[in-house]
Amino acid sequence: MTAAARIIINEVKSYHNFLKFMIGLVVLAVLASAVRFIFGLGSTTNMNDTYPWGLWISFDVVTAVPLAAGAFTLGAIVHCFHIKKLEPLVRPAIVTGFLGYSLVCIGLLLDLGQPHKGWHTLVYWNVHSPMFEVSMCVMAYTTVLFLEFLSPVCEKFGYHMPLRVLRWLEMPLVIAAASISTLHQSSLGTFFLIAVDKLHNLWYNPLLPLQFWMSAIFTGMSIIILEATMVHRYLGQPDESELLEVLTKILPWVLGAYLTVKIAAMAFLSHGPLFDRPVLLALFLVEVIVGVIMPMVMFMKESNREDNRMQLRGASMIIFGVVLNRFNVSMFGMIQADQVIYYPSIVESLVTIGIIAGHILFFVLLAKYFPIFEHHPETVDYSLPDHFHEVDGHEQAKGVEA
Amino acid sequence: MSGNSKDFSKQRTFLIDTTKCTGCRGCQVACKQWNQLGAENTKFFSGEGYQNPPAMSEYTFTRIKFKDYQKNGQNEFAFYKEMCMHCNEPACASVCPVGAFVKTPEGPVVYNAGRCIGCRFCMIACPFGIPKYEWSKAFPLVKKCTGCYGRVKEGLQPACATTCPTAISYGSRSDMIAEAERRLKNRPKHYYPAIYGKEEAGGTSVIYLTHQPLDELGFKPVTTRPLPSYTWQALRLVPGIFLTMGGGLSLISWFNHRKERIKQEEAFKNSKVAPETAETKTREENQ
Amino acid sequence: MTNHWIDLKNSDAIFIIGCNPAENHPISFKWIEEAMDKGAKLIVVDPRYTRSASKADIYAQIRPGTDIAFLGGMINYALQNNLIHEEYVREYTNAPFIISEKYDFKDGMFCSFDEQEKTYDLKSLAYELGPDGKPRRDNSMKDPRCVLQLMKKHFSRYDVDKVCSITGTKKEDYLKVAQAFCGTGRADKAGTLLYAMGITQSTHGTQNVRATAMLQTLLGNIGIAGGGVNALRGESNVQGSTDYGLLFHLLPGYLKSPEFDNVDLKSYIDKWTPQTKDGRSANWWGNTPKYITSLLKAWYGDNATQANDFCYSYLPKRMGSYAYNKIMDKMLAGGLEGLVCMGMNPAVGGPDSGNARTALSKLKWLVTVDLWETETSIFWKRPGVNPSDIQTEVFMLPAASSVEKEGSISNSGRWAQWRYKAVEPVGHSMSDLWIIDQFFKRVRNLYSKEKGAFPEPITKLAWNYGNGHEPDVHLVAKEINGYFTKDTTIVDKDKTLEFKKGDQVPMFKYLQADGSTTSGCWVYSGSYTKEGNQMARRDQSDPTGLGLFPKWSWCWPVNRRIIYNRASVNTAGEPFNPKRALIAWDGLEKKWKGDVPDGPWPPMKDDKEGKYPFIMLPEGHARLYALDLKDGPFPEHYEPMESPSRNQLSRTQNNPVVKLPKNVSSDTVKFPFIGTTYRMTEHWQTGGMTRSVPWLVELVPDMFVEISESLAKQKGFRKGDKVKVTTERGTIEAVVLITSRLKPFNVEGKMIEQVGMPWHFGYAGTAKGDSANMLTPSVGCANTSIPEFKAFLCNIEKGGSKA
């Protein structure tokens, strides 16, 4: 035991300082979570009856979910649309997705008043609730991502049998992932359809779910760009900018479609005043101009699409835009003119920072210990071997003996 | 939310005639007493007039709002009771992932604490800002006016309605609306010509009459469409989208993979090796 | 109340002056709203824009203490514009009566004032009697010495402009009030008038009330459904306690308490039994001998005999005033040994309570009987005193609350409603009845054992309330109703009635002056009869449709729901307003239908048997001109003792028969603002009952003062600031509430600000705060001594030690 501990400690000691810093942040978040459970939500967060949802829902859930959309977008692109070139990006995306969703779940458990009753959603169905829909989807999708994530794990430990099952499952999983994601990414938008008289008209319109879904797609792609670039820069992985160019080619189309839907919905489907609140208008303009129009224009030019620096810049803008959009919808746009402004408490901030840090930390650690980048899809055989059934039988027999 | 097909005319409804409300706050205290809610620790007055406590909360299911202002040199001192509207088609119930809120056939919208997971979506959804949270607790629950369902089921009136000397009438929705309309007709100059809650949020089991214009009193303008329908118009597409998406992607990938497979099978035929079999066997034996 | 709460729904105009029923009598609004639904107008006259005012069709602001000017102006308006109910006034009031030649009124004073004694010689202000010994009258009401003409003259000085200049009311508002309410001076209209402490708590409080009664009488609004002069009584059973002789000058049933010169029963009866030469006057107080004898029989039982004057000599005789302020003065001077304070909290509720608190420390012992620890029971450890300096021994007896005991409660409408015990008393608390029972028994035992100066008044008392641990409250109630002490036969017109010894008396008509009946309170005779406890009746039938509910509980007198109801019909017994017929004479059956009439006699027109409607007065007519009030026959406007204004009507600044106490000041430089005190819904009185109830404390947690926006501006206050309010008597601290509901008064062109305060706070209980009564003057009404809580002078400044 002590020996094992010593090994772990030595291992950790060898980490880069940045990672140690991340560990520190995660530890702080864990402590903050403990504080939340000991002292209750009211005294540790700045949430109250006016702001029943704070940073945790706005970021940890509403924003984190589209940020983890890389997996399903890329899965669909690679496997369904068969753009095999991008295969090397899939695994990191899945890992990010899996981490992202796991952390969403953790964030939710902290936020729930009765986390021990979380399983009730599985038992007491209310199909009229977008929350029900999203939680079912998130649970299902996390499972899917988990299964997908098992591949590198099995590879690492050389579990070939499950690997085969997983590979056999790959297509259905990818399709399930894409369908489920479509549902819950859009349903996050459906959340706010109930806030008819609360959410400002700049954002409120019946096409909100569609916009949420579309933005999840381009966010997913942007995250992949960001991630690949970061990994290249800081983890010494190969430069994938050539692959990323495929994405930057698709992006302006999606952004354009999104912009069209957004403007059309605003113009034709929203009721009431749009420009009555200057601060909200500014937020809206920043979101649209920086997050949508500028990257769209940028990626319309070929030289920008190819240039890794511009790829990063554009992707970052898109990500910024989506984060702002999700905050606009779930928080800023919901603040009524006469309300005091909410800002997150220390505990809330620590938890959210810890979640982001945890994400980075676990990604790096996973990359360090599992074959996430060493994966060479071109050399892998996707077909089921002829003697699959034999092996299967053998395995089962062994199981019975034992 | 089947909506329009439902008949709400028999549901128990509060008619709150604010022109008759004396601001005595008997209802506020009666509610606390019946529901055994704690008192808030207040200082001085928190709003206009003698208004207290500052807001509805886990301890305060109903509250009299005071309005104390002047209009054309004339004083206005108005009072109205804030409480759950017991919407015909409640937003709170529709968004609750576990169905903890239920619109009872009698009228009150009730809460099943045993089910609640504490996501607070109901609080976001309610157009009137009614559900409140036990912020002081580590594992909080939602709190709101129960419509005194326990009393109503026993044939009694809600505690606040029983206490009120003047302003609250309680009866079937159709009777209350008829009574409200009768009053409007009877004393047109006395009343602002609107019945708040008749249409708001698709109709509620609490309706108001006022003397002053609604916006002066701070009544929220609320859509007349039942709120759940806004969500449902998107949510009802879910199965369709799921099937379309899944089916579409399956088709596309089946198509793409078929091409691939044909290519691969050809390659496979050319090199008849099963590279992994031997390896697997040795590994298993070693274990 | 001449009428009752439910009857408010029958009104066409509801005139609220000097009370705030929305806040202090919330249930009343149920009936007011019902009337308004049917088109009635609601009028509110108050210095502040209250919660009642917020419901009014017409609101008029009035400067505290100027109600006589306001009402006098309305009387003038009704007379000048001939809006009075003429037939009613001629037949049923003393308007046609001729007044003594000596009557004179000059510069605010009536004739024959004794400067030394500060009293009027009321004989010079009497009716002029005819040769038959009856008051002389002129039915044309033209005689310059008849009441109507004197009245016209007296109130002609109260023209609208003058009145508004005194009261600070806006002229257009005033005219609206006058038009709307005087419009009820018609047979087919009913107007009701509601008043309480804004009218009574004044050095001319009784004359304020008289002004309301005169207005209502002129308009023919008394005795009718939807009319009346309705005093909204205060404490839940204060009506009952007044009926049972709470006040020092009264015995139960409004019999006068004996004065020092009423040496024996005969001289008592001679003094207090009014006489009339007019056979058509019922002169009901002519029955005084029956009632006093029955009362003495109830108290002294078999010990009371004709031979010993029914133990009359055991009754204490009074000399002078025993009013609250007099008791406090005496206590302060060390003249009282002990005090039993039963359900009362003078350390907060009385005027000039700083003085009262000091006075308590002069006592040797103090017993408080209360539900709570009150400011009075902990006066010895109040802030700012050293308990070791106070020698008073204090006993606190815990009392059971109203829901923890059985008995009757009389509401303002005179309904005695029986209540049952809902829960057992908390802890060691006992019912007041048990406490009094024990008090009595222990004192009697001491007297029996140790004798004493004069033990008989105690030892001879009949005390037969059962042998249980708790006295039987039903036996008490039965004794109050009265019973026959021997078998009796009574011939009543054509009927002969036989009663057995011990039978309950059916009603006070059968009480006797010979000792054959008892009655603890004659007005309640009929409340607990052979048929059972009438107060416990709960039948909701309403045959007249007027909401009289004759079989719901029981109402004194004789279950008559609206008193003076014989004035609701013309002399032929036909209702003035057939749509709201309260009673009507059925000529065929030769009887009255509807409410229980004021006596069984046929209508006034009947020359032989007919009687005047105002049966409690010897002349049988409502008194527009009063005969026995200390401050004169007509209300006259005087300023409050502390006033920022000169009297604009005469050079008599204050009520001339009130003696000025020392710590009163009208120095408007030191005290430029009008201070006033009032209640609010959320608290009860001195706060004992409410300031420890968390749900109520939540609503009104702190002592506060309300001021106008203009005063706030002038003083630089913001809402929630701590301020100090000072009068000649003391200083208190509070939080300031700024509101447009309070406005300054325009007095002769000068804007005078008001400072309003609830008086519910004190140093006991959970929500503590300074008591407004530290500021109020201990000076009272000429006739009743009720303190002038509503109008005094004060200053207000920022700060205070708690700031």
Ligand SMILES: Nc1nc2c(c(=O)[nH]1)N[C@H]1C(S)=C(S)[C@@H](COP(=O)(O)OP(=O)(O)OC[C@H]3O[C@@H](n4cnc5c(=O)[nH]c(N)nc54)[C@H](O)[C@@H]3O)O[C@H]1N2
């Ligand atoms: N909630 C509650 N209810 C109560 C009580 C309580 O303490 N709390 N107390 C009970 C008792 S014992 C009583 S006696 C009654 C009293 O009941 P109210 O008489 O209604 O009580 P107040 O508030 O003292 O005075 C009534 C109004 O008179 C106004 N006023 C002051 N001065 C004048 C004036 O000079 N002229 C006129 N016209 N108006 C004036 C005041 O602004 C106030 O609004 O209430 C009873 N009801």
Ligand SMILES: Nc1nc2c(c(=O)[nH]1)N[C@H]1C(S)=C(S)[C@@H](COP(=O)(O)OP(=O)(O)OC[C@H]3O[C@@H](n4cnc5c(=O)[nH]c(N)nc54)[C@H](O)[C@@H]3O)O[C@H]1N2
């Ligand atoms: N400044 C100012 N002062 C005023 C007034 C005002 O308008 N302004 N109003 C005046 C008026 S109208 C009144 S009536 C007086 C009232 O003055 P108080 O009568 O002194 O005041 P309360 O607080 O009603 O006191 C009643 C006490 O009786 C107790 N009690 C309640 N029920 C029972 C019971 O069943 N048995 C016993 N033994 N005790 C019981 C209560 O706890 C309370 O302490 O105040 C007067 N003081």
Ligand code: SF4
């Ligand atoms: S008012 Fe709000 S809490 Fe009440 S039923 Fe409607 S939606 Fe639900």
Ligand code: SF4
């Ligand atoms: S907080 Fe509870 S009641 Fe409200 S929506 Fe969530 S689970 Fe339902």
Ligand code: SF4
């Ligand atoms: S219905 Fe019941 S729970 Fe709701 S406000 Fe009234 S008393 Fe309170």
Ligand code: SF4
């Ligand atoms: S009890 Fe009735 S009158 Fe009193 S505040 Fe409540 S609603 Fe208004």
Ligand code: SF4
């Ligand atoms: S407190 Fe009691 S007496 Fe006063 S209005 Fe309410 S119910 Fe009537």
Ligand SMILES: [Mo]
């Ligand atoms: Mo009172």
